[in-house]
Amino acid sequence: MxxxxxxxxxxxxxxxxxxAEWAYTRGVFDRVGNRLGRRFSDDQARILWHGLTGSRNETLRSWGIDPDAFWDAFHAEEDPRVRAESxxxxxxxxxxxxxxxxxxxxxxxxxxxxxxxxxxxxxxxxxxxxxxxxxxxxxxxxxxxxxxxxxxxxxxxxxxxxxxxxxxxxxxxxxxxxxxxxxxxxxxxxxxxxxxxxxxxxxxxxxxxxx
Structure with a gap:
């Protein structure tokens, strides 16, 4: 081609x-985890960040996490300036x-x-x-x-x-x-x-x- x-x-x-640099991704999932009262492993963070399993929402549900609650927390923890710098x-x-x-x-x-x-x-x-x-x-x-x-x-x-x-x-x-x-x-x-x-x-x- x-x-x-x-x-x-x-x-x-x-x-x-x-x-994005991994340190930024890891930090976002640490803060999202704090909001949701749970911890995301490195593997889980990579799976969700890169969409490795296809539908992120289906993956979240399979882990017992409400997708709406996750995305609300995720977007609240993403800082545009820091994201751009990373x-x-x-x-x-x-x-x-x-x-x-x-x-x-x-x-x-x-x-x-x-x-x-x-x-x-x-x-x-x-x-x-x-x-x-x-x-x-x-x-x-x-x-x-x-x-x-x-x-x-x-x-x-x-x-x-x-x-x-x-x-x-x-x-x-x-x-x-x-x-x-x-x-x-x-x-x-x-x-x-x-x-x-x-x-x-x-x-x-x-x-x-x-x-």
Missing amino acids: LASAYDFHLFDLDGTLVD TYLHPDAERVLAAVEGPTGLVTHCQEFLTGPVLDALDLHDHFDTVVCCTESTGWKPDPTPLELAMDDLDVGPDRARGYYAGDGEGDVGAAWNAGLDAVHVERLGHAERGRCVLGDHRVESFDPLL
Whole structure:
């Protein structure tokens, strides 16, 4: 696969283009655990942060945790400034964003109050012609609606142009296919840690093969 073979480009953010330092992630889960009166192990923190089991809400329920209570606590403990300072851009992501031509969008589960500061800190705003942060009203990946909103903003679509969506999770692949796009799965953690192999139209460990 070459990105140049596509007319437009859609990307996920966390785990795909950027990642947060582990110390930040561990600290957030320590504080969330204090709010909920329980402790999250390192494995549990990684599973939820990266969505390793697919649906985070189903995982929370299987651990006896109410998802609404968890997300309320989680968002209350995420500090936009500290999150931005603790987030780094993968070098291969920087290369692909500099190289792609044509309409380019970002579709992320990362909430707007966090996404903006991260893009500011990493000087990424100019790389995207549209940014869609998923909400209850847009739906959550693998629902295609967030991707369709981005395509509407870009005035593109699978019926008019060839595009792909690149992400690190199963939901990203599902959203791409449900929206009629090619799916690029970026496996940054390795199959062993994920515990499964995620299929996609293209499977890469970095964006360099797209160049």
